[in-house]
Amino acid sequence: METPGSQSSLHRANLERVVRAVRLAGSLTQAEIARSTGLSAATVSNIVRELKDGGTVEVTPTSAGGRRARSVSLSGDAGIVIGVDFGHTHLRVAVGNLAHQVLAEESEPLDVDASSTQGFDRAEQLVNRLIEATGVDREKVAGVGLGVPGPIDLESGTLGSSAILPGWIGTRPAEEMRGRLGVPVHVDNDANLGALGEMVWGSGRGVRDLAYIKVASGVGAGLVIEGKIYRGPGGTAGEIGHITLDESGPVCRCGNRGCLETFAAARYVLPLLQSSHGTDLTMEGVVRLARDGDPGCRRVIADVGRHIGSGVANLCNLLNPSRVVLGGDLAEAGELVLGPIRESVGRYAIPSAARQLSVLPGALGGRAEVLGALALALSEMGDSTLLDGTLTAATPAFT
Amino acid sequence: METPGSQSSLHRANLERVVRAVRLAGSLTQAEIARSTGLSAATVSNIVRELKDGGTVEVTPTSAGGRRARSVSLSGDAGIVIGVDFGHTHLRVAVGNLAHQVLAEESEPLDVDASSTQGFDRAEQLVNRLIEATGVDREKVAGVGLGVPGPIDLESGTLGSSAILPGWIGTRPAEEMRGRLGVPVHVDNDANLGALGEMVWGSGRGVRDLAYIKVASGVGAGLVIEGKIYRGPGGTAGEIGHITLDESGPVCRCGNRGCLETFAAARYVLPLLQSSHGTDLTMEGVVRLARDGDPGCRRVIADVGRHIGSGVANLCNLLNPSRVVLGGDLAEAGELVLGPIRESVGRYAIPSAARQLSVLPGALGGRAEVLGALALALSEMGDSTLLDGTLTAATPAFT
DNA sequence: GCTTAGAGTTCACTAGTTGGACATAGACGG
DNA sequence: CCGTCTATGTCCAACTAGTGAACTCTAAGC
Numbered sequence: 001m002e003t004p005g006s007q008s009s010l011h012r013a014n015l016e017r018v019v020r021a022v023r024l025a026g027s028l029t030q031a032e033i034a035r036s037t038g039l040s041a042a043t044v045s046n047i048v049r050e051l052k053d054g055g056t057v058e059v060t061p062t063s064a065g066g067r068r069a070r071s072v073s074l075s076g077d078a079g080i081v082i083g084v085d086f087g088h089t090h091l092r093v094a095v096g097n098l099a100h101q102v103l104a105e106e107s108e109p110l111d112v113d114a115s116s117t118q119g120f121d122r123a124e125q126l127v128n129r130l131i132e133a134t135g136v137d138r139e140k141v142a143g144v145g146l147g148v149p150g151p152i153d154l155e156s157g158t159l160g161s162s163a164i165l166p167g168w169i170g171t172r173p174a175e176e177m178r179g180r181l182g183v184p185v186h187v188d189n190d191a192n193l194g195a196l197g198e199m200v201w202g203s204g205r206g207v208r209d210l211a212y213i214k215v216a217s218g219v220g221a222g223l224v225i226e227g228k229i230y231r232g233p234g235g236t237a238g239e240i241g242h243i244t245l246d247e248s249g250p251v252c253r254c255g256n257r258g259c260l261e262t263f264a265a266a267r268y269v270l271p272l273l274q275s276s277h278g279t280d281l282t283m284e285g286v287v288r289l290a291r292d293g294d295p296g297c298r299r300v301i302a303d304v305g306r307h308i309g310s311g312v313a314n315l316c317n318l319l320n321p322s323r324v325v326l327g328g329d330l331a332e333a334g335e336l337v338l339g340p341i342r343e344s345v346g347r348y349a350i351p352s353a354a355r356q357l358s359v360l361p362g363a364l365g366g367r368a369e370v371l372g373a374l375a376l377a378l379s380e381m382g383d384s385t386l387l388d389g390t391l392t393a394a395t396p397a398f399t
Numbered sequence: 400m401e402t403p404g405s406q407s408s409l410h411r412a413n414l415e416r417v418v419r420a421v422r423l424a425g426s427l428t429q430a431e432i433a434r435s436t437g438l439s440a441a442t443v444s445n446i447v448r449e450l451k452d453g454g455t456v457e458v459t460p461t462s463a464g465g466r467r468a469r470s471v472s473l474s475g476d477a478g479i480v481i482g483v484d485f486g487h488t489h490l491r492v493a494v495g496n497l498a499h500q501v502l503a504e505e506s507e508p509l510d511v512d513a514s515s516t517q518g519f520d521r522a523e524q525l526v527n528r529l530i531e532a533t534g535v536d537r538e539k540v541a542g543v544g545l546g547v548p549g550p551i552d553l554e555s556g557t558l559g560s561s562a563i564l565p566g567w568i569g570t571r572p573a574e575e576m577r578g579r580l581g582v583p584v585h586v587d588n589d590a591n592l593g594a595l596g597e598m599v600w601g602s603g604r605g606v607r608d609l610a611y612i613k614v615a616s617g618v619g620a621g622l623v624i625e626g627k628i629y630r631g632p633g634g635t636a637g638e639i640g641h642i643t644l645d646e647s648g649p650v651c652r653c654g655n656r657g658c659l660e661t662f663a664a665a666r667y668v669l670p671l672l673q674s675s676h677g678t679d680l681t682m683e684g685v686v687r688l689a690r691d692g693d694p695g696c697r698r699v700i701a702d703v704g705r706h707i708g709s710g711v712a713n714l715c716n717l718l719n720p721s722r723v724v725l726g727g728d729l730a731e732a733g734e735l736v737l738g739p740i741r742e743s744v745g746r747y748a749i750p751s752a753a754r755q756l757s758v759l760p761g762a763l764g765g766r767a768e769v770l771g772a773l774a775l776a777l778s779e780m781g782d783s784t785l786l787d788g789t790l791t792a793a794t795p796a797f798t
Numbered sequence: 799g800c801t802t803a804g805a806g807t808t809c810a811c812t813a814g815t816t817g818g819a820c821a822t823a824g825a826c827g828g
Numbered sequence: 829c830c831g832t833c834t835a836t837g838t839c840c841a842a843c844t845a846g847t848g849a850a851c852t853c854t855a856a857g858c
Contacts, residue, residue, distance in 0.1 A: 005438050005442070005815085006814095006815060006816080007409065007844050007845055008815095010406065010408075011845060011846090014845090029806095030806065039846080039847095040846065040847050042807080042808085042846070042848080042849095043845080043847075045806060045807060046845085049807095209632050223717075223718075226629075230625075231719075232719030232720065233607070233720065233721040233755070234751065239716040239719075240716065242716050242749045247645075254749055255750075313643065314642040314713055317639065318620070318638065318639060318642065318714055319622075319636050319717070320634070320635045350641045351653075352559065352633065352635050353631075353633060353635045353638060356632070356633045409814075410815090428836075428837090429837060430837080438816095439815065439816050440816095440817095440836085441815075441817080441839080441840095442814080443837090445814085445838095468835085
């Protein structure tokens with residue numbers, strides 16, 4: 001561990017190599033492992049024995065119709081990881097195993113005005129319930145990923161100013177949950193986790209550079225650069241919601257004028273429809289009405305799309321990602337919003353950057369963040385498989 | 400070589416580790432190498448002997464006033480690298496060794512209307528002259544870094560539409576120079592190389608995430624993310640010059656309106672001063688007049704700064720770098736332009752991102768790009784090039 | 799039932815790192 | 829001026845871990 005250039009580190013690397021090969025393929029015989037990792041059969045034999053003794057891997061005596069091939073696969077109960085996502089209206093929890101399979105997933109409404117203590121209590125209960133439901137030993141929990149709808153200070157782990165969960169500012173979500181669950185907890189904001197989730201299981205598979213734009217009550221972006229979440233030195237990268245589109249536009253909650261958020265986020269957009277469509281409209285409702293053909297809602301959504309497109313064009317000029325994935329409630333609007341986004345991008349981004357950009361709706365809907373939290377837990381426990389974008393054979397199980 | 404998980408690969412990795420440590424520190428004693436690499440003293444002893452026998456490294460019997468420390472440094476004649484920068488008015492060449500020392504540097508004016516062939520010829524001559532001047536064996540040239548003032552297609556290596564060197568579009572600078580010099584040539588655009596140069600030798604030392612903004616006849620940015628140049632999947636990242644500041648602003652050469660470039664680049668800014676200051680003004684001249692107190696020039700430069708600041712604010716919200724370095728002619732204006740930039744950033748960027756950002760003038764002036772080209776050659780060479788001992792074999796005498 | 803071929807294991811060998819013992823040479827104190 | 833001290837670099841035996849080759853095992857095919 002602390003000998004970075006020694007044989008033991010080599011051995012560790014070879015262990016990981018084998019685990020990764022098995023994970024990518026689902027199950028392999030030892031001979032296949034040897035071929036795909038480049039290790040010799042003898043080494044593979046030793047490593048497989050070690051992994052089997054450690055319980056990481058299972059060897060089923062014979063499964064293929066070959067001669068005497070014993071197929072090696074990740075043992076389902078080698079360990080589990082948990083993803084928890086505090087959204088603005090819901091609390092979601094997912095339980096997965098090390099084979100990248102989702103074993104259980106559940107969500108329940110979360111009252112915005114609930115105190116942080118209540119929220120953590122509820123999360124703890126839900127986590128415990130799901131662990132029991134899957135019937136796995138509590139000891140097997142290897143880590144927890146936690147998503148929060150606001151900026152996290154990387155140094156201190158405290159939740160920064162977040163207008164979404166006002167009572168939660170200054171809490172340390174990771175420590176809270178670690179205290180309750182007794183396992184390592186890794187925390188990140190919802191946009192970053194959404195990006196990770198879509199990259200591993202959703203619309204971002206196979207891509208190494210993507211931006212995940214989440215439009216809900218605010219607008220945020222999660223950036224994946226060369227396969228890794230990019231948070232920036234200060235941890236606040238991806239604040240696409242507050243780039244300036246119009247210096248004399250509406251005043252934004254951040255104090256500036258004409259931020260993208262003032263043209264796209266629910267809290268600024270919904271009032272536009274209040275006089276015509278009533279006051280208790282939600283973004284979800286607007287999207288539904290628009291899909292049903294309501295012209296006012298269609299117009300509003302198209303306008304939102306155009307403005308997001310302007311922001312994405314800036315992002316595209318600066319970072320030139322190969323894919324932009326749209327998440328949040330708004331993504332449900334499909335082409336009604338993607339069309340205008342693409343149009344704006346085409347107009348405002350430099351052609352060479354826009355040409356190779358694909359703008360897609362998220363494939364995971366509201367699950368992107370929990371699954372991203374799951375992926376965070378997996379990657380923080382040293383699973384580098386997630387990051388190399390070659391996850392084709394590992395099919396996530398949807399329950 | 401082709402055994403990816405064996406001891407020999409470990410040994411190779413340890414060799415590289417040592418070379419890298421020595422290169423970063425300039426010179427180290429064996430004990431220091433052992434501490435900084437985490438390897439044991441015995442291993443370091445063996446590796447140093449091996450490297451010394453291979454000629455990669457030099458051991459000077461005793462240099463520090465210690466007890467009997469032998470300092471290990473990269474042998475000066477292990478190899479040299481060359482940086483070439485085609486600017487819009489100058490051709491610059493620098494020769495450095497593997498210890499990150501610049502051995503010789505020279506620049507000469509380059510006629511904008513010169514054909515690409517002429518340009519490459521001139522570069523070849525200047526390179527040869529400098530190699531001779533340093534007295535190093537031609538065989539020792541390990542690589543060349545090449546800077547061009549325009550976008551390079553990463554796949555084909557062709558120079559894209561560049562209004563600066565019109566006759567050069569479609570050429571393949573790397574291949575041209577490789578053909579002439581017979582060594583590997585790595586090419587990148589001037590903004591990226593400026594970023595690299597400032598990071599390694601200039602205002603960006605010690606920082607892992609920085610943006611280098613180059614304002615000259617156009618506006619471009621080079622991004623360094625976690626210590627590496629970030630080019631984006633399509634190779635066009637950093638096009639800060641064409642983010643939209645005002646949708647109804649002046650028409651830009653890229654076809655859009657209100658791009659940052661239309662408010663900041665020389666070709667758009669200089670005409671503003673033509674009626675008052677004459678027609679053959681250059682950016683350099685404007686800066687000089689501004690420093691001498693000319694109010695019109697001061698105003699123009701401050702306005703440019705404010706607009707650049709808006710662009711930087713967007714960049715800052717999206718990427719949150721810890722440092723922005725201003726390069727190009729405009730950087731000479733110092734606080735006259737940096738003040739307005741900082742002011743704009745403070746106004747338009749979200750506070751948490753702006754707080755930890757420092758905006759500095761480049762420390763290398765016009766040398767940033769050549770030195771960056773040198774750094775590119777060094778980094779692309781990879782430490783293993785040295786270790787193979789194939790340095791001489793890899794360079795077919797192509798004279 | 800015999801042959802065969804691929805799968806996995808065992809064993810001796812080799813590469814390479816490590817800890818400890820040892821020699822070395824300047825600094826410091828007497 | 830000399831002995832002691834201390835950090836440096838080297839050598840050696842021990843240990844870790846991967847490899848090739850020989851070997852065993854099993855089921856398929858004739």
